[in-house]
Amino acid sequence: MSPPESSYLDLVRRRCAAHAMTWWDSVLDTEAASASRSELSKAYSKAVRTLGSDRLEFAQQEIDSENAARFLAFQERPLHEFGRAALLLFALELLPADEHVEFVDNLFMYGDSREQEALLRALSILPDQGRFLLTAVEACRANVQTVFEAIACENSYPGCYFPESNFNQMVLKAIYTGVSLRRILGLPDRITPTLKGMASDHIKERTAAGRPVHEDIALIMNP
Amino acid sequence: MRLFDPHIHMTSRTTDDYAAMAAAGIAAIVEPAFWVGQPRTHVETFEDYFLSLLGWERFRASQFGIRHFCTLALNPKEANNPRIAQGVIDLLPRYLEKDGVVAVGEIGFDDQTEAEAKYFSSQIELAKEFHLPVLIHTPHRDKKRGTERTLALVRESGIRPELVLIDHNTEETLPLVLPSGCWAGHSIYPKTKMDEQRMVQLVKQYGGERMVINSAADWGVSDPLKVPQTVQAMVEAGIPHSTITRIAWDNPVNFFRQSGRLDLNVSEARPFVDQRQLWEGNSVLRGQSPVVDTSCDSYEPRSRS
Numbered sequence: 020m021s022p023p024e025s026s027y028l029d030l031v032r033r034r035c036a037a038h039a040m041t042w043w044d045s046v047l048d049t050e051a052a053s054a055s056r057s058e059l060s061k062a063y064s065k066a067v068r069t070l071g072s073d074r075l076e077f078a079q080q081e082i083d084s085e086n087a088a089r090f091l092a093f094q095e096r097p098l099h100e101f102g103r104a105a106l107l108l109f110a111l112e113l114l115p116a117d118e119h120v121e122f123v124d125n126l127f128m129y130g131d132s133r134e135q136e137a138l139l140r141a142l143s144i145l146p147d148q149g150r151f152l153l154t155a156v157e158a159c160r161a162n163v164q165t166v167f168e169a170i171a172c173e174n175s176y177p178g179c180y181f182p183e184s185n186f187n188q189m190v191l192k193a194i195y196t197g198v199s200l201r202r203i204l205g206l207p208d209r210i211t212p213t214l215k216g217m218a219s220d221h222i223k224e225r226t227a228a229g230r231p232v233h234e235d236i237a238l239i240m241n242p
Numbered sequence: 243m244r245l246f247d248p249h250i251h252m253t254s255r256t257t258d259d260y261a262a263m264a265a266a267g268i269a270a271i272v273e274p275a276f277w278v279g280q281p282r283t284h285v286e287t288f289e290d291y292f293l294s295l296l297g298w299e300r301f302r303a304s305q306f307g308i309r310h311f312c313t314l315a316l317n318p319k320e321a322n323n324p325r326i327a328q329g330v331i332d333l334l335p336r337y338l339e340k341d342g343v344v345a346v347g348e349i350g351f352d353d354q355t356e357a358e359a360k361y362f363s364s365q366i367e368l369a370k371e372f373h374l375p376v377l378i379h380t381p382h383r384d385k386k387r388g389t390e391r392t393l394a395l396v397r398e399s400g401i402r403p404e405l406v407l408i409d410h411n412t413e414e415t416l417p418l419v420l421p422s423g424c425w426a427g428h429s430i431y432p433k434t435k436m437d438e439q440r441m442v443q444l445v446k447q448y449g450g451e452r453m454v455i456n457s458a459a460d461w462g463v464s465d466p467l468k469v470p471q472t473v474q475a476m477v478e479a480g481i482p483h484s485t486i487t488r489i490a491w492d493n494p495v496n497f498f499r500q501s502g503r504l505d506l507n508v509s510e511a512r513p514f515v516d517q518r519q520l521w522e523g524n525s526v527l528r529g530q531s532p533v534v535d536t537s538c539d540s541y542e543p544r545s546r547s
Contacts, residue, residue: 128283130327153324160319160353164280188353191383217384220414224385227413228440 028106030077030087031070034098038138040070046106049113057119059110060126063103067133072097089144092173096140103134104141109148119147135161136169142176149180159189164196171203178205187214190239194221200235210242215233243485244269247469249348249377249427249456251276252299252310253291257526259459259466260306269447270309272498273299274348274377277319279461285329288316298341299470301521303354307514307535311498313347314338314378318540322353328535331364332383336374336492342505344498345369346375348409354381359395366399370378375500380415382434387416391421407454407497410435414491416444420452425497429458430468438468438475445476450485454493 028047035043041075043070046062074095081087093101107126111119127138139158142151155177170177171189181189186209193200200206218239225232245267252260256363263271273295275288295312303310316330338346341500346369351358369376378396381388389408396406397504401424410429411419419426428444429435436444441455457468465471476486476529498504517525517532525532 044384128281155321157281160322184355185353195383198315217387220384220386224412224414228436 021056025047026087027090027108028092030081031102031105033074034073034201035070039071041070042148043102047109051096056110056114056122059106059113060129063126064131065112066106066133067099067103070099070102072099074098075101089147092143092175100133100137100140103137104144106136106142113179113205113207120154121152123151127154127158130164135166135200137162139166139169139175139176142170143174143179148176155161156185159185159192167192167196168198168202172198175204177203178209183209183211183213187211187217190214191217194218194233197233200233206238207242210239236239243267243473243490245469245473245490245497246270246494247457248272248407248454248498249274249429249458249468250438250466251458252303252466253278253294253459254461254537255459257302257306260303260308262435263466264306264308268308268469270311270495271303272311272313272344272377274313274345274347275315275317276401276460277317281323282326285295285326285333288326288330288335292333296337296340296342298524301519302526304384305515305517305519305526311342311344311504313345314343315347315349315365315377316357316361317348318350318352318362318381319357320376320381321358324357327357331361331368334365334368335372338368338374343505344501344503345375345377345407346372346408348379349376350379350392351381352379352385354388354391359391362395363394363399366396366401369405370399372503375407375497376401378406378408380408380410382410385410385412386414386418389418392483393418396422396424405500409456410458410543412436413440413444416448418450420503425452425454425493427454427456428474429456430465431458432463432465438472441479442475442479442546443484445481445489450488450493452493453489457488469535513545 032040032043075093075098077087077094093104110122114122127135130138131180142148142155157168158166161167173195177186177189190203218236222232222236246267250271275292275295286413292314293491300310303434314334316327346365349362366376370381378392380392385399392408407425408419409427411426418425430438430441455469455472457464457466457467473486473490515533515535517527518534
């Protein structure tokens with residue numbers, strides 16, 4: 020089997036220290052990787068220790084010449100997070116299409132918090148992204164705030180794919196957890212009378228309880 | 243004054259909490275099955291959880307002189323998980339027959355999805371089948387609309403309102419719940435939900451009929467002593483003793499007694515404390531001298547010191 024078209028894999032590889040590069044190349048041995056979903060999943064878990072947490076900075080040349088523009092959401096993120104996103108893309112290139120949704124959902128369900136966060140930030144670079152809606156919606160139910168923020172904040176996926184009810188619940192949860200609504204991409208385009216009504220009820224509830232109201236709620240009431 | 247905390251998740255709490263609760267006068271509790279902080283991946287995990295609520299946790303409470311009862315259900319949040327939802331529903335009939343299960347709960351809405359509505363309804367049907375009351379969680383977000391939808395669903399189900407306790411009420415939802423004939427629960431929390439002084443105002447405005455207070459203490463920042471603290475606030479606000487007793491003991495007793503399983507002969511008195519006892523070979527003690535207090539035929543408040 021020939022290796023996948025993989026400029027994104029090289030974007031990771033050239034940032035690897037020597038020991039990490041050896042590991043990365045072994046993970047990308049397509050024959051071994053094709054043979055085992057569990058090996059891909061284990062590599063996804065191990066990436067944090069081998070790739071490390073250096074902040075990613077794409078060079079302008081990379082953005083111009085190597086199609087890195089679609090990965091700009093990972094700019095300034097830890098290298099292991101982008102490495103995991105690259106591994107996810109790699110896995111989907113190897114696996115039959117009818118296994119993709121289950122593979123991604125399992126990776127989320129059995130992931131630790133940082134694995135989940137990397138996956139959620141990668142959703143918008145995956146092929147045929149709408150397929151992964153249920154996983155993305157489930158992520159909004161997380162009690163781990165960093166996981167919730169990985170889907171709700173600086174992520175174009177909810178604005179593009181969430182049905183109205185799920186999007187509105189995510190916005191309300193952001194309000195409840197003190198997240199700035201300015202971090203929700205696409206919010207101005209998703210404000211509806213229903214969302215305004217929910218925000219209005221929230222203001223009344225907080226006022227009746229003698230509690231302060233999140234100042235960003237004005238972005239919904241007076242967009 | 244003996245106290246009843248009708249909604250507290252002791253699985254997430256420590257033995258220090260049990261000791262402090264007993265010292266503050268809490269003699270009986272109900273622990274609803276709930277969301278444990280992250281999604282479960284197998285139906286079988288629920289089975290072990292149900293068994294722990296029926297077994298080890300009940301024993302642990304007894305070691306501090308507290309009667310422990312539970313409610314069992316698929317919680318609203320995990321009703322959205324197609325991997326496990328129907329499997330848990332299929333599991334419930336076996337466990338709803340168990341001694342110590344005093345209601346189906348907590349059920350209700352979280353995100354207010356179709357899946358939540360489906361399993362909310364099906365679990366009310368289970369409650370009817372097993373002649374149990376239901377404990378209903380109301381959502382944190384979009385709460386007023388969620389409560390309206392809850393009341394509509396309860397009406398459609400045909401369950402008698404006196405068998406329904408709707409929990410986590412606020413100033414906005416209480417005027418909806420009380421006229422329905424359902425019982426109204428209030429979760430007293432350090433920062434969210436309801437607090438002691440607001441609860442005092444609600445009692446002054448609405449009285450004590452079908453009113454219930456609880457701590458809903460769990461794995462988050464919460465306080466298992468919120469029932470006694472709210473009782474103290476009501477005392478200081480001059481609310482009549484009879485009203486306070488009604489809210490903090492009589493009402494939860496009368497609600498859960500409808501299950502026929504509250505075992506009142508025991509729970510009206512403080513149970514014997516005998517920390518020499520073992521549960522499947524396990525003790526709650528770690529080298530301490532066991533407390534043995536078999537003189538508690540009737541409950542007497544204890545000093546916190």
